[in-house]
Amino acid sequence: MLADMTGVLITLVLLVGYALLARWRPGAWTNGLVLLCAVLAGAWVVFRQLVGIPVLGSVVVLVVAVAAALGMLALPVLLIANGITMARKEGLRPANMLSGLLGVAIVVLMTWLAVSLGQQLTGPLYLGFGALLAVGWLSFGFLGFLASGVALGRRRCAPGPHHLVVLGAGLINGRVPRLLGGRLDRAVDQWRADRAAGYESLIIPSGGQGSDESRAEGDAMAEYLSEHGVPAGAIRIEDSASTTAENLRFSTELVTAEEPAGLVVVTSSYHAVRAADLCRRQRLQAQVLGAGTARYFMPSALLREYVALLAVHPWLNAVMVILILASGPLAWWLSTMV
Known part of the structure; x- marks a missing residue:
């Protein structure tokens, strides 16, 4: 009960914070991140209430698992779509195929880790999980970027000078x-x-x-x-x-x-x-x-804009990604010390 009340309180605080940020800094990338956190907190409260209900609980678990997978796949799928679009529009040059190949590599990484679940963890697997966490961080940031863009796109300008x-x-x-x-x-x-x-x-x-x-x-x-x-x-x-x-x-x-x-x-x-x-x-x-x-233009454009936003604070984002990547090897090193 206490956990549920805490979850509701966190959700309300995040929603109020988002409303204030949307007025104070309309269109900010961080607004979308706060909104996503509010949605996740609210979803966790609902999940806890529904998961114990027979049949419905199983459906809820499945929906959450699918939503989490789709969230993780958002960035690599867009990378692949961008690669296909660039190859069709600009030809099969290495520069045009780079984003698509990166997206395929991320999907291969996720598939390898999924297949390896239940096996004995090795150094490469720890490194792979660290890489997956870094992809998750970037995907979460990308979803926040999309949420901010959608919210900004829904705004209307009242008539005036x-x-x-x-x-x-x-x-x-x-x-x-x-x-x-x-x-x-x-x-x-x-x-x-x-x-x-x-x-x-x-x-x-x-x-x-x-x-x-x-x-x-x-x-x-x-x-x-x-x-x-x-x-x-x-x-x-x-x-x-x-x-x-x-x-x-x-x-x-x-x-x-x-x-x-x-x-x-x-x-x-x-x-x-x-x-x-x-x-x-x-x-x-x-x-x-x-x-x-135009829809065909969106994958390439969204990726370019997201990278440009990351580049506004290059050192901060680079350090965050490196620290997350290092979590896998660090966990492996700690496991060898036990």
């Missing part, structure tokens, strides 16, 4: 491709909603000219906006940025203090969490909106 900064992406033959068009369409929808409510918002298409582009992304984006009914007076072009950080900094510099309005950053759904992180690091009070993304 806004500066709508649209983050650029690569052009194709000097024209706006479907991916970038989705971001611009999202911004136009918000601009129209603001205008219908009596507010005049400003759209800032942001993006410089890449080495493989015939013109600046900001210019092509402004042309797209004009073709979709946005008047020139509601468009202010930023055409120098080459990174997301520069998109945000240069775009906000275009807005003067005499033009007070809420800052809204519009990007693709897969990029929203990192965009929100960059806004916080630049101390910008901004709301981030995510535009829809």
Whole structure:
């Protein structure tokens, strides 16, 4: 009984913590981790209540086991999907196959350890379990990243006076491709909603000219906006940025203090969490909106964004992975000392 009450209390504390974090730091990766912990704590309480019920208890145990396996498989499956997508789109080059081969290696590791259950533990098995724990840690972080992205994607922006900064992406033959068009369409929808409510918002298409582009992304984006009914007076072009950080900094510099309005950053759904992180690091009070993304593009994009988030704190994440990996050999060494 005490354990159940403790579990309920922990779940409530985590949910309250998530609600506060979502308001204080919307879109933060850590928000998703806290939400996942709350879900796991709540699931543990429910599990304890249901597991003793005949038949139903067995079903619950099976569901939990399957859910745990799927959670562990989330990252390797996405790695394999990304490898297949890259091979189909870009050819069978080693660089394109790397993520898929890594995903296959993780699945092979998990299968080997599962088959080895019940056997006498050896040094390689201890090392394998350490590697599996590291994969579990990275998978848990990835699920937290996804949870933050989903929560951010469900947010809606109330009508008002806004500066709508649209983050650029690569052009194709000097024209706006479907991916970038989705971001611009999202911004136009918000601009129209603001205008219908009596507010005049400003759209800032942001993006410089890449080495493989015939013109600046900001210019092509402004042309797209004009073709979709946005008047020139509601468009202010930023055409120098080459990174997301520069998109945000240069775009906000275009807005003067005499033009007070809420800052809204519009990007693709897969990029929203990192965009929100960059806004916080630049101390910008901004709301981030995510535009829809083609399904085939998502595996590669999500992996890239997750790795980019890990790279924000490279030493911390590297030390965590190394410590978790070392737990297997350490356990083996301790077993030999007994």
